[in-house]
Amino acid sequence: MSQAGNGTEVGLADGIDHQVAMVMDLNKCIGCQTCTIACKTNWTDGGGREYMYWNNVETKPGSGYPRDWEEMGGGWDEEGEERTPGELQNKEEYGRAWNFNHEQVMYEGSDEPLRPMEQPDWGPNFDEDEGAGEYPNSYYFYLPRICNHCTHPSCVEACPRSALYKREEDGIVLVDQDRCRGYRYCVEGCPYRKVYYNAMKKTSEKCIFCYPRIEGEGPEGEVMPPSCAEDCPPQLRLVGYLDDEEGPIHKLVNEHEVAVRLHPEYRTEPNVYYIPPFAPPQHSESGESIESERIPRSYLEELFGPDVHEALNTIERERAKVERGEESEVMEMLTTTDTADQYRLEVFD
Ligand code: SF4
Numbered sequence: 037m038s039q040a041g042n043g044t045e046v047g048l049a050d051g052i053d054h055q056v057a058m059v060m061d062l063n064k065c066i067g068c069q070t071c072t073i074a075c076k077t078n079w080t081d082g083g084g085r086e087y088m089y090w091n092n093v094e095t096k097p098g099s100g101y102p103r104d105w106e107e108m109g110g111g112w113d114e115e116g117e118e119r120t121p122g123e124l125q126n127k128e129e130y131g132r133a134w135n136f137n138h139e140q141v142m143y144e145g146s147d148e149p150l151r152p153m154e155q156p157d158w159g160p161n162f163d164e165d166e167g168a169g170e171y172p173n174s175y176y177f178y179l180p181r182i183c184n185h186c187t188h189p190s191c192v193e194a195c196p197r198s199a200l201y202k203r204e205e206d207g208i209v210l211v212d213q214d215r216c217r218g219y220r221y222c223v224e225g226c227p228y229r230k231v232y233y234n235a236m237k238k239t240s241e242k243c244i245f246c247y248p249r250i251e252g253e254g255p256e257g258e259v260m261p262p263s264c265a266e267d268c269p270p271q272l273r274l275v276g277y278l279d280d281e282e283g284p285i286h287k288l289v290n291e292h293e294v295a296v297r298l299h300p301e302y303r304t305e306p307n308v309y310y311i312p313p314f315a316p317p318q319h320s321e322s323g324e325s326i327e328s329e330r331i332p333r334s335y336l337e338e339l340f341g342p343d344v345h346e347a348l349n350t351i352e353r354e355r356a357k358v359e360r361g362e363e364s365e366v367m368e369m370l371t372t373t374d375t376a377d378q379y380r381l382e383v384f385d
């Protein structure tokens with residue numbers, strides 16, 4: 037751990053100069069999968085990666101991708117010292133890449149709709165928009181996920197070859213492709229199931245937080261945010277450094293405490309944070325609004341831990357301020373459309 041200038045604990049891993057981080061506002065996600073495609077076309081369109089989505093967006097409540105990943109173990113014990121065992125999932129649990137009838141529809145004049153050539157029985161976000169609850173009070177929301185570039189990454193610890201490592205300059209977690217022997221202990225060890233095995237290359241691969249973009253290898257040497265963030269139509273991702281005290285990430289996470297971690301009980305200390313989702317109140321049988329939250333707090337607590345309550349309460353108070361015409365730093369940060377505020381990647385040398 038390191039201390040920020042004002043004494044605030046910012047929770048960097050030992051030996052890490054700065055930590056990249058992302059805040060995603062779940063209230064804005066429309067489930068369009070633009071982020072998924074942006075990532076896929078940038079990084080995982082090669083052989084052996086057909087099933088891989090370094091960025092995926094799943095519907096919650098739902099089984100996610102891979103199917104039931106939250107029940108597969110991994111991470112750390114309650115003291116955060118011993119790794120907990122995880123399972124290795126199979127390809128069916130990720131969902132196979134289906135072949136579509138492109139040829140017939142595009143080139144052979146078929147009137148059939150475009151569809152998979154086999155009956156799909158599972159795939160990424162297979163349970164899209166299903167959610168839970170009874171009509172008229174059913175609910176769902178989208179949960180975009182990438183590797184969390186954790187402060188205490190169990191994937192790194194799991195590798196006997198030290199092929200996974202956390203970069204000193206920005207805390208990005210990478211797989212050294214020359215050292216990796218494809219043992220897949222990292223795949224079992226990550227409780228978020230965000231390391232993938234490439235059966236053609238026989239190595240593990242994972243989200244790289246678009247490090248060439250943030251290093252300034254974009255067109256004309258520009259520093260650019262990760263593709264998933266830049267391409268998101270509602271611009272729900274803020275990108276920066278956890279230890280940049282003037283930046284929105286530090287303020288939302290450490291000062292206002294409105295951005296929370298997904299499954300903090302896995303104890304890997306993720307550096308992707310979420311603004312928890314709100315929903316309209318429930319309706320009575322006659323269609324009137326009643327004072328009861330549509331998304332059960334107990335479910336949100338299951339996902340984001342007990343801090344989610346205070347986060348939701350604070351956001352509610354901040355929204356009320358704006359409604360009264362007062363200023364709210366939280367709401368300003370969450371609604372800014374200025375890219376200089378959304379992406380603060382050039383604050384450290
Ligand atoms: S999310 Fe998983 S793969 Fe990514 S750093 Fe954390 S433990 Fe490792």
Ligand code: SF4
Nearest residue numbers: 065066068069071268
């Ligand atoms: S691009 Fe943005 S809105 Fe669309 S699914 Fe991804 S995170 Fe959600």
